[in-house]
Amino acid sequence: MTKRQIAYLACTVTLVVSGMGAAAPTADHRTVHRVKPGESIQKAVDAARPGDTVVLAPGTYRESVRITTSNLTLRGSTVLPTVLVPGTAAAGDTCALAGHGLCVTGTADRPVEGVTVRSLKLRGFAKNGLWASRTDRLRIHRVTAEENGNWGIALERSVRSVLTHNVARDNADAGLFVSNTTDTESGAVDAEGTVISHNHVSGNRIGLTVRRLRNLTVERNEATGNCAAVFVVGDESTPRAGAMTLRANHVHANNKHCPKTPRLPFLQGSGIVLTGAEETLVAENRIVDNVGASPLSGGIVLFKSFVGALNERNEIRDNVVLRNGSADLANRDTGKGNTFRGNTCEVSEPAGMC
Incomplete structure (x- = not known):
């Protein structure tokens, strides 16, 4: 080693030892709160600050949990598995008293931002497994919601949400439910790019309901064994529901029978149904073996809403739609500007769309 190399090495060692060449200490003080079965998840959530993580050990937790802290x-x-099931509701526990398992809730003035929920099972709650209201950038990943009394995973008044790789099965109504609001009548709202992808929905009344929303993507989900797979719901309010994309979903054998309700006839054998929607792209989906005799049965169905709103300017293209009854493609609407092209199908209503 030359004298110059030795001098350079000595200088470098001096800098590192003195701290002059080291990375500056971080200001990251995020805390991980660990919870075991028998301990309170809510207590850990209440103690957490923005940026913290609450980690649950495997096991069964008998409680409901409410998150109001951002990030x-x-x-x-x-x-x-880490499983949440109903427990005894404490005084003031609004989430449990409403019958929900996990609640993520903000206010009109201060939405809850940047919350992530992952790797949980929410089972057997009287209302919804996961209920979110007034959130921004909520991420729900690898959550299983099963056997809940209403919806499995439900969002309202929420924007820029990401729902990926979740399982929603055997819930009394929709497995996944996203909506503008649930307690008032109003026009569709901008979901600001919400993404629903790679989820599995089965055994529900409806696999996925998108109600009165615009600007979202539903892609690469699997729906099977439901009474109806996917409903896009609009009405006569303005702005209209729509301006969304349903792409590359696998929708098959949604042949469970569900009785009629005050709003809908009985359901069976429905793949993707648009009611009162506009400017929606339904493309590159595989929709097969959905069979029933309901007015809403069929592979891809356009049906005017039950308050009379029509589907308009929707594009149905490049889908594989086979062995669906009573039709693969069904336009049971009188709305204008709906187009069907490039689809692989055998039977259509009216004839000539295949």
Whole structure:
């Protein structure tokens, strides 16, 4: 080693030892709160600050949990299941008293932002497994919601949400439900790019309901064994529901029978149904073996809403739609500007669309 190399090495060592060449210490003071079965998840959530993570050990937790802190992560074990089931509601526990399992709720003036929920199972709640209202950038990943009394995972008044790789099965109404509002009548709202992808929905009344929203993407989901797979719901309010994309979903054998309700006839054998929607793209989906005799049965169905709103300017293209009854493609509407092209199908209403 030359004298110059030795001198350079000595200088470098001096800098590192003195701290002059080291990375500056970070100002990241995020805390991980760990919870075991028998301990209170809510207590840990209440103690957490923005940026913190609450980690649940595998096991069963008998409680409901409410998150109102932004930039919080709640996650279970990725190896063994972490399960939330109903417990005794404490005084003031609004989430449990409403019958929900996990609530993420903000206010009109201050939405809850940047919350992540992952790797949990929410089972057997009287109302919804996961209920979110007034959120921004909520991420729900690898959550299983099953056997809940209304919706599995439900969002309202929420924007820029991401729902990926979740399972919603055997819920009394929709497995996944996203909406403008649930307690008032109003026009569709901009979901600001919400994404619903790679989810599995089965055994529900409706696999996925998108109600009175605009600007979102539903892609690469699987729906099977429901009474109806996907409903896009609009009405006569303005702005209209629509301006969304339903792409590359696998919709098959949604042949469960569900009785009629005050708003809908009985359901069976419905793939993708648009009611009162506009400017929606339905493309590159595989929709097969959905069979029933309901007015809403069929592979891809356009049907005017039950308050009379028509579907207009929707594009149905490049889908594989086969062995659906009573039709693969069904335009049971009188709305204008709806187009069907490039689809692989056998039977259409009216004839000539295949």
